[in-house]
Amino acid sequence: xxxxxxxxxxxxxxxxxxxxxxxxxxxxxxxxxxxxxxxxxxxxxxxxxxxxxxxxxxxxxxxxxxxxxxxxxxxxxxxxxxxxxxxxxxxxxxxxxxxxxxxxxxxxxxxxxxxxxxxxxxxxxxxxxxxxxxxxxxxxxxxxxxxxxxxxxxxxxxxxxxxxxxxxxxxxxxxxxxxxxxxxxxxxxxxxxxxxxxxxxxxxxxxxxxxxxxxxxxxxxxxxxxxxxxxxxxxxxxxxxxxxxxxxxxxxxxxxxxxxxxxxxxxxxxxxxxxxxxxxxxxxxxxxxxxxxxxxxxxxxxxxxxxxxxxxxxxxxxxxxxxxxxxxxxxxxxxxxxxxxxxxxxxxxxxxxxxxxxxxxxxxxxxxxxxxxxxxxxxxxxxxxxxxxxxxxxxxxxxxxxxxxxxxxxxxxxxxxxxxxxxxxxxxxxxxxxxxxx
Ligand code: GDP
Ligand code: GDP
Numbered sequence: 357x358x359x360x361x362x363x364x365x366x367x368x369x370x371x372x373x374x375x376x377x378x379x380x381x382x383x384x385x386x387x388x389x390x391x392x393x394x395x396x397x398x399x400x401x402x403x404x405x406x407x408x409x410x411x412x413x414x415x416x417x418x419x420x421x422x423x424x425x426x427x428x429x430x431x432x433x434x435x436x437x438x439x440x441x442x443x444x445x446x447x448x449x450x451x452x453x454x455x456x457x458x459x460x461x462x463x464x465x466x467x468x469x470x471x472x473x474x475x476x477x478x479x480x481x482x483x484x485x486x487x488x489x490x491x492x493x494x495x496x497x498x499x500x501x502x503x504x505x506x507x508x509x510x511x512x513x514x515x516x517x518x519x520x521x522x523x524x525x526x527x528x529x530x531x532x533x534x535x536x537x538x539x540x541x542x543x544x545x546x547x548x549x550x551x552x553x554x555x556x557x558x559x560x561x562x563x564x565x566x567x568x569x570x571x572x573x574x575x576x577x578x579x580x581x582x583x584x585x586x587x588x589x590x591x592x593x594x595x596x597x598x599x600x601x602x603x604x605x606x607x608x609x610x611x612x613x614x615x616x617x618x619x620x621x622x623x624x625x626x627x628x629x630x631x632x633x634x635x636x637x638x639x640x641x642x643x644x645x646x647x648x649x650x651x652x653x654x655x656x657x658x659x660x661x662x663x664x665x666x667x668x669x670x671x672x673x674x675x676x677x678x679x680x681x682x683x684x685x686x687x688x689x690x691x692x693x694x695x696x697x698x699x700x701x702x703x704x705x706x707x708x709x710x711x712x713x714x715x716x717x718x719x720x721x722x723x724x725x726x727x728x729x730x731x732x733x734x735x736x737x738x739x740x741x742x743x744x745x746x747x748x749x750x751x752x753x754x755x756x757x758x759x760x761x762x763x764x765x766x767x768x769x770x771x772x773x774x775x776x777x778x779x780x781x782x783x784x785x786x787x788x789x790x791x792x793x794x
Contacts (some may be wrong), residue, residue, distance in 0.1 A: 360521045363436050365464070366446035367456045371476040375446060376400060379514075380747075400488070403696045403710075403748075404514040407521055412436055430463065433517065442470050442520035444513070445496060449475040449487035453494060461494035463536055470520045474513050475499045479506055531779045532574075532581040533704045536611035536644075537590060539621030540631050544651040547687035548621065549573065552584065552697070558775035577697060586611040605631075609638055616707060616749070617645040617700045617783075624652045624666070624684070628673035636677060643750035645703035645784040648674070648682035652752045654689045679776070681783050703783025711779055713744045716753060723774040730767050738762035740771075751779075752787040760790040 362379075363373045380400035399410045414436040437443055445464060447457050464471050473496040478484030484501035491499040493735030500516065502509035507684065537545050552575050571588035574581060589607045612618050618639045622632055639646045648670065658664060663684065670682060681699045685692045720743050739758040746754045753775065763771075772788055779786075 360441045361399070361439050362402075362406070362409050362411050362517055363414055363440035363443045363445060363469070363523075364411060365414045365433060365437070365443050365460065367454070367460065367633065370446045370448040371504040372413055372446050373770040375444070375474065375510075376411050377402075377475065378504050378507055379411050400755050401747075401749075402458055403771045404518055406710075407518045409441075409518075409521060412440065434467070436777070437467055440469055441522065442472060442517055443467075444517060445494075446473050446474045446476050447491055447494075447499075447571060448492075449484065449501060451477075451480040452487070452490050457491075457494060460494050464497060471496050472513065472520075473499045475496060476504050478509065479503045481508070481624070484691050508659050528633050531579075533700065534583045534585055534614060535617045535700055536585045536608075536615035537587075537621060538611060538616045538618055538635055539649075540623070540626075540629065541657045543621045543623040543626075544687045544767045545621050548619075548651065548685075548693070548696075549584060549587055549590055550691065551687050551693050552582070560653060577666060580697075580701060582697065585614050593680065605634070608635060612642050612644055614640055615644055617647065617703050619647050619649050619696060619700065620680075621649045621651050624650050624656050627669055632756070633673065638673060640677060640785050643785050643787065645700075645707040645750070646677070646718060647699045647703055647783065650682060650684045651687055653684040653691060654686035677785075679782060679784065679786070699783065706781050707750055707784040708748050710748055711745050711751070714744070715779070716775070719775055719778040720755075720771070722778075723771055727767075727770060730764055732762055736762060738767070746789070749783050750785045750787060752789065754789040754791050756791055756793075760792045763790060 360647050364376055366372050379402040396635075398414050402409055402411050405682070410553040443464065445461065447453065473491060473494065475484070475488040475491050478501035481501075484503075488499040488501035498516070500509055500513040502513050503731070535550060539545050553573060570587065573584040573587045575584065576582070586607065589604065589611060589623050612635075620632065620635055620639065622628060636646070650666070656666075666684070667682075671678070674680065681703065683692055683695045683699055685696060720740055724740060729740065736759075741756045741757045741758070743753050746752050755771070767792070772786070775788070776786065
């Protein structure tokens, strides 16, 4: 089932993008201070409680000098609303209701979409309620005082929003995990691909991806569907000899970006090379889950120390991704090949997992009581008020603190380690955002 859509609507400068960013937990959309800039519609993933949805900013209803709600803009907004299950009308609480707000509200009331009214820029609680009350006159229903900048009031607003979203059915479509197989030339990517297709049920192979020459392969195993991404990039080189040094790192980067989980394939005979490090760097940057696949394990002369030594070698080269699980395989003999998809499954689930705020705060409290935050030269101590997971894929936790500058790298690493140890998130990078009081 596609994720339901929540449309954000309102005149320029009321704080729509700020609210979208708050909902999506990322500051990615550009916030314009200049009114009247039309923007492309962008869809962002968001969630509240256990509900996932997409937020679409209608781009700001733009008015000409007479504040007229122009027909073409109306059409754009109508299209955006047409696919939404619920709309959030954003107004500016500090400014009070304007003629334009009334016009949009009148129009919205004629649309077949439920509307929740967000009165933005209500930073102070008492005043916010008074400011919000002024908007009863719009006839949209309960005005919810919020502050997009501070995040206050968003919980109540979202409770009202998700009440309008369709129940997500248990028997959703079969789960699909997007898997990129990347690695240097000749590490055995196409051999692995063939092995996956050979041992599992390949449903459609191959199917075209988004751009003309990307080709994905779908395989199914134990009720899970794996979309092996851009397998053309893996197959093609069979026909063209680029020479040993060439490989399309950009193609690999694109595959990483489209994936949930990356299988980074290494050649056991070569060990970890600089190019492998570069690929791993990108995986971490993009926040993708990852499984390290050490292939050609059959070609290694082994004694009782081999695996131990090899583990140490990998630990030292990939010390910054100790969360990634590894598996020693052979595409030739088939040894441990099924483990690859098992680990990809785990990594994918962890990448998506959400941890409740209370659990995070238990971990934080415990960590702080073992080791208090540093105190600076002026005798001021860092304080962590609370932490909450603001997104998944990858799991991202925001820590609300008095002043991020009071936390040195050492202490930050300590907190990160504690969260890792207690929360797991095996197979996926994790992000921490230290946010001070504004
Ligand atoms: P949009 O044009 O509706 O998308 O509005 P923006 O999100 O670009 O915000 C317009 C202006 O309002 C920016 O200068 C924001 O910093 C400011 N703004 C947004 N949300 C709040 C808020 O909650 N409180 C206050 N005081 N200002 C806000
Ligand atoms: P790609 O360039 O990463 O797609 O690598 P290929 O799958 O084309 O494999 C490159 C070479 O490594 C070929 O000669 C394969 O036969 C060989 N190869 C692939 N997997 C294994 C393996 O598990 N063991 C051994 N010994 N050789 C392998």
